[in-house]
Structures are given as C-alpha cells and as structure tokens.
Amino acid sequence: MEFLRILTKTSLFLAIFLLVSFAVPNANAADKENCLMCHKYRQIGRIDEKGIKRSYYVNENIYANTTHRNVPCRDCHTYINRLPHDPVTEEVNCSNECHIKPPFSKENFSHRKIIKIFNKSVHGIKKGDSEELKAAKPYCKYCHLNPVYRTVAEERIAPTALNRCLNCHERKGVTAAYKHITHRLRRKTSRSPQEIVQLCSKNCHADIEKMEKFKVSKESLEAVETYNESIHGKSVALGSQEAADCVSCHASSAIHDIYKKDDKTSTINIENRTKICKECHDDINERFVQIDVHPKIEDDPILHFVTMNLTVAFYGTVFGLLGLALIETVGRKKDGIKWQIRRGTTWRGRSKHWLKKYGD
Amino acid sequence: MATISEDIASPADTAELEGNTTYVEGVGNIPRNIYKYVKSDPLGDLPRYSIHIVIQHFATFVTFLVLAATGLALHFASLWWAPIVMKLFGGPDTARLIHRIAAALMVLASVYHILTLIGGTLQKILNRKFDINRTQIPLLKDIRDVVHDVKYFFGKEPYRPKMNKFMYKQKLHYIAILWGTFVLIAAGTSLLFPETMANIWPDPRFGQNLARLMHADEAIMAVTVIIFWHWSNVHLVPGRFPLQWSFLTGRITREHQIEEHFMEYIENLKEIPEEKEYMKKLLKEKGFDSN
Numbered sequence: 308m309e310f311l312r313i314l315t316k317t318s319l320f321l322a323i324f325l326l327v328s329f330a331v332p333n334a335n336a337a338d339k340e341n342c343l344m345c346h347k348y349r350q351i352g353r354i355d356e357k358g359i360k361r362s363y364y365v366n367e368n369i370y371a372n373t374t375h376r377n378v379p380c381r382d383c384h385t386y387i388n389r390l391p392h393d394p395v396t397e398e399v400n401c402s403n404e405c406h407i408k409p410p411f412s413k414e415n416f417s418h419r420k421i422i423k424i425f426n427k428s429v430h431g432i433k434k435g436d437s438e439e440l441k442a443a444k445p446y447c448k449y450c451h452l453n454p455v456y457r458t459v460a461e462e463r464i465a466p467t468a469l470n471r472c473l474n475c476h477e478r479k480g481v482t483a484a485y486k487h488i489t490h491r492l493r494r495k496t497s498r499s500p501q502e503i504v505q506l507c508s509k510n511c512h513a514d515i516e517k518m519e520k521f522k523v524s525k526e527s528l529e530a531v532e533t534y535n536e537s538i539h540g541k542s543v544a545l546g547s548q549e550a551a552d553c554v555s556c557h558a559s560s561a562i563h564d565i566y567k568k569d570d571k572t573s574t575i576n577i578e579n580r581t582k583i584c585k586e587c588h589d590d591i592n593e594r595f596v597q598i599d600v601h602p603k604i605e606d607d608p609i610l611h612f613v614t615m616n617l618t619v620a621f622y623g624t625v626f627g628l629l630g631l632a633l634i635e636t637v638g639r640k641k642d643g644i645k646w647q648i649r650r651g652t653t654w655r656g657r658s659k660h661w662l663k664k665y666g667d
Numbered sequence: 668m669a670t671i672s673e674d675i676a677s678p679a680d681t682a683e684l685e686g687n688t689t690y691v692e693g694v695g696n697i698p699r700n701i702y703k704y705v706k707s708d709p710l711g712d713l714p715r716y717s718i719h720i721v722i723q724h725f726a727t728f729v730t731f732l733v734l735a736a737t738g739l740a741l742h743f744a745s746l747w748w749a750p751i752v753m754k755l756f757g758g759p760d761t762a763r764l765i766h767r768i769a770a771a772l773m774v775l776a777s778v779y780h781i782l783t784l785i786g787g788t789l790q791k792i793l794n795r796k797f798d799i800n801r802t803q804i805p806l807l808k809d810i811r812d813v814v815h816d817v818k819y820f821f822g823k824e825p826y827r828p829k830m831n832k833f834m835y836k837q838k839l840h841y842i843a844i845l846w847g848t849f850v851l852i853a854a855g856t857s858l859l860f861p862e863t864m865a866n867i868w869p870d871p872r873f874g875q876n877l878a879r880l881m882h883a884d885e886a887i888m889a890v891t892v893i894i895f896w897h898w899s900n901v902h903l904v905p906g907r908f909p910l911q912w913s914f915l916t917g918r919i920t921r922e923h924q925i926e927e928h929f930m931e932y933i934e935n936l937k938e939i940p941e942e943k944e945y946m947k948k949l950l951k952e953k954g955f956d957s958n
Contacts, residue, residue, distance in 0.1 A: 535745070538741075538858075538879075540744075541741055541742070541744035541759075542741065542744075542759045542760075542763070544744045544745065545740070545741065545744050545749060545750055545753045545758070545759040546750070546753065546758050546759060547758065547759040547760050547763075548760060549760050550759070588861070588862055589862070590862045590863075591862050591865070592865070592866070594865040594866055594871050595861060595862055595865040595871065597865070597870075597871045597872045598861060598865060598871050598872055598875040599872055599875065599876060602875075602876055602879060604876050604879065604880050607873065607876060609873070610873075610876055610877060610880055613877070613880060613881075614880060614884075617880075617884045617888075620888075621884070621887070621888050621891070624888065624892065625891055625892070625895060625896075628892065628895070628896040629895055629896065631817075631836075632896060632899050632900065632904060634817065634820045634821070635816075635820055635904065636904050636905060637820065638819060638820025638821065638822070639820070639904070639905050639906070640905050641822065643703070644905040644906045645905065645906065646905050646906070646908045647908050647909070648709050648906060648907060648908060648909070648910075648911065648920070649709070650707075650708060650709055651706050651707065652703070652704070652705065652706060652707065652922060653707070653905075653906045653922060654702065654703040654704075654906075654922065
C-alpha cells in the first residue's frame, strides 16, 4: 500500500514535471480565475440534448492574440458564479461593462453605445417584428465572427512613432494599441471590402427567398445583384481596396447605423447622400447623387430599347463581316492565291476553275 | 509599241487579252489580272501610309489592347479569366490607372490623326493634288464595288473591281473606328468625370446609365470586330498570312496594290517613274504589249 502511494506520488510528480518542461511558452491571456485549467483541453466538450457535438475548448494562443485578450472570461460570461459551473444556457451580452478602463477614462469599457446605435438601426429588433424576422436579424456575433475577433494584421508600423510611445508605455500593449488606432484611422472598417460584401450577401441579402419573406422593397431584393453588376461591385470582386463596399455608403463612421433609404437618418437618404458620396467623390452636388449606384439598366425602357438595337447591330455586324471574309477567302482561293505571303508572287496563276469558265 | 519578244512569251504565260485592260500613257494596256504576274517584296513595294499614319496605328493598337484587356476584365469580373488578367495589371486599383493613362494616349493619338488629316488635306488642296478617290470618304462607287466583288467571289465576274486607295472594307472599318472612338471617348468621359458630367447631362441618372451601357457595348463590339475581322483580314486570309508589313513599313506589296487598289496603282504608275519602267518591262516580257 505504501509502495502504491509512493508510485502514485512519483508518477504524478513526473507527469507535472514533464508537462511543465515540455509546455510551449504560450502567449498569456487574461485568465486570473484560471478557467483555462479545464478549457485548455482540446477534447473538452459534450453531445448535447439535440445530438449536436459542442466543443468548449479555448485555444489560449489564439485568444491571447484577439481584441479581447485583456478581458477576463467572467466579464462577458457573467452568469458563471461558482466552479465547476452549471451548463451554460445564456448567451453572452455584448453590452456588458467589462472590468477594463480605457486610457484617460474613469468608466469601464462597454460596447453599449454602439449597441444602442445598432438597436435603432434597421437591423435592430423592433417591437412589431415577427418571430421569423427576429430570428433572421443579425446580432453582434452574426457579423463579428470568432476568427475576426482577432486583431487586424497591420504591417506598416512606423518604428519612429512607436519608439516614442515606448518611453512611457510597455511594448506589448502599445504595439497592440497602435495597430488598433492606425488601422481605424486609415480605413472605415477593419475588414476588407471583399469581406464586408461577403458578410452582407452570404446567407442574407443574397438569399432572395429569405428576403422575399420579409417583404423588402424590389430595390433591396435586387441589391446584391445590382451591386455586383455596378462598377463598385466589380472592382471589389476583383480585389479593389478603394472601391465602395456596402458599409461605405450605407453607414456613417458608426458602421452600425444602417437604415432604410426613406428614413431621414439614413446616410443614403437623398437629403444626406451628398455627404456620403463626398467620402470618395470630390466636388459633387445634388445632381451627382441622382446617379444610380445600384444600376439596373434593363429597367429603363429607352435603355432597354437601345440595348436591344445594339445586340442586333452587334450580331449583324459580326456575322455579316465574318460571312464576307468567308466568301472572300473562298473566292480568292478558287482564283488561285496561296495562303502564305511570299517573296515574288503569291499567285499560282489562273486556276482550272477560271480557265474552264472564261477560257484561255 | 515594241514588238512581241517571242523568245520570252509562251502560251501558258499569255494573259487573256480580250476586254478589261487599262491603257496608261507611256506604259501600255495593262490587263486587270496583271497582279498574278508581278513580282512583290513582302516588305512592300509601293508607298501607302505616311510615317504619321504608321505612328498613329501603332499608338492606337497598343493602347487599344491595353484598354481592352483592363476594361473587359473589369466588365466581365465574374468570369474565371478576369481575376487573372486583373492580376497581370496589378489589381483593379492599378488597372484603373493604367486604363486611364492608355485612354489619354489614345485620345492624343486621335487628336494627332485629326491634325494630320486636316494638315494633309489642306496641303493637297493648296497643291491642287486633292483627289476624292484617294480618300476615306465613302462614295457610290463603293457600293457598286461590293456588289461586283461579291459576284467575283461567287465566280460570276472574271475580275475584281478596280478599287481606289481605300476599298469598301477599309472605308467601312474607318467609319466604324471614327464612330467607336467617338462613343468610347464620350461615354468614357462620363465614367471618368461623373461629377462634372452630372452637371452636363439633362438627366444625370439616365445619362450615366447610357454612358455605362454604351462604353461597355461599344468596347465589346470593337474588340470583336478587331479580333474576328481585322485580324483575319490582315493576318489570316489567303495571301496575307502570317502578316503584312505595311503597318511598320507604310508600304504595300505590288500584287496587293494591283489586286485591291487598282486605281491607286494607276496613280502610282503616273507618279513613280521606276514603277512605270517596271510595268513597261513586265508587259513586254509577258507579251501583253501587243495591243
């Protein structure tokens, strides 16, 4: 019995020793309460009542590089108040206050302000909404998916500027803060235009059947199609970083304030449109904003007529000219010309055909 | 008229003499199908284009290809080859700049062409050398030429029509280029400067959509015609393969000039003494100088 106890102790000690010695020096996430004690295991998870496999694994390395790396788990998962905790039934509430103070602020940080803006927007859940519509509307995590919780790759860090910050601040924190700020100074959204277009279209605005259920206007129904046909859409599809994506026009710098165009607060309301167009196009006026951003050329009767005529002219010209080239080739070939251009003469002389018809 | 040199002329070489000869002072009666007997240099024997036209063609075709590649890749953004072509030009943001530079160069080439055209025409009028038959201006004769030529291709006529410096195909193509360039520049201006054009269009919404439609449609038309028609005419059809050097040398081969631009060849005979001598000698050799 004594031997067994010694063996257990030794093996436990050895196991811990090995674990410690082989452990990769990980980036550390804020985990004062040691939630990772359990959640660091890859296999941690269960099959829930509906038979869906659920993983509760948290990759510390990934988490430590995300925007939320300094937020302790329970700042968001507030409903956990004892260990081991009960099965989680609640969703995370992004409008919680977290126990982090931004620099030069006395208040704890919270997403509450932006959520307020979002709830007022067309995507926020309203009182009269049907259950189906409520379910279809996006919520924070719908767009802010897990992989994009990561910090945005910002390659061009100016060393001179950063070095001055290092006089007072720690390197690790200040690099992250610098990236966070400079990226947002340069661009309207952290995500590329391609990602934004994907996000708005896929499974949502491009899903015509789904959109039809909510009785959206004809313009909204065709919005993805017409955008992809527009010059902005085509440029973005090919990888442009300059052309306008959905958010460029449909929201102000608050990003989440998307409204229907009839709404007076909407950035694309005809009254406000000059302002939003001016973000890219200088020297514009109220005449410029009449130009279709989501053009549907066939909808205009005159342009439809023009298109039809151009199509007829196109095929007429191409087939007419090709026909001419064909009979010309046959005719001249029969008359005795060779294909290849030659020094001397390209002609064989009079052909048998010619001689038979017109004599010598 | 010199006597027939019997040692050279043989029955197989003798051209049909009845009908269809053209008398040129100091040369003799030239049979219509003399092009089958002349000797040609593929680099060109007779002058056709001035150095200005050669430069303009070069500038136009280089810019055209660049414009077509960058523009079509954007227009057909959803097709599989579009991203590949776009990548070659450094992505849409760079391609956009390239497209605009190429467009500016093409506009310059067009302006250059108009200036040469006006200058050259004025010079010819002042020297009393202006001849409408040697210009691109469409004439009634061109319609007769088409009918005649098609008949010839079907074997209903023995000879090709006697065409001017610019035959019906070339005049058609020239008008197409004038129209196409005008439409593309006008529509392109509206796409490039929507802010300014919004003040000019009576209805900016309609105007801009029209410009979008016309710019794309006209470009596709131009590219199709160039690839399928122009390239076949200058590279592929019999007697032109693999290419004609006129676009670089500005000179045309003798047999081509006589076959498709017979009236211009007659002018050449009057203007170039060496050509006159050559033709005189050839007629004598082949025994065409008997009548």
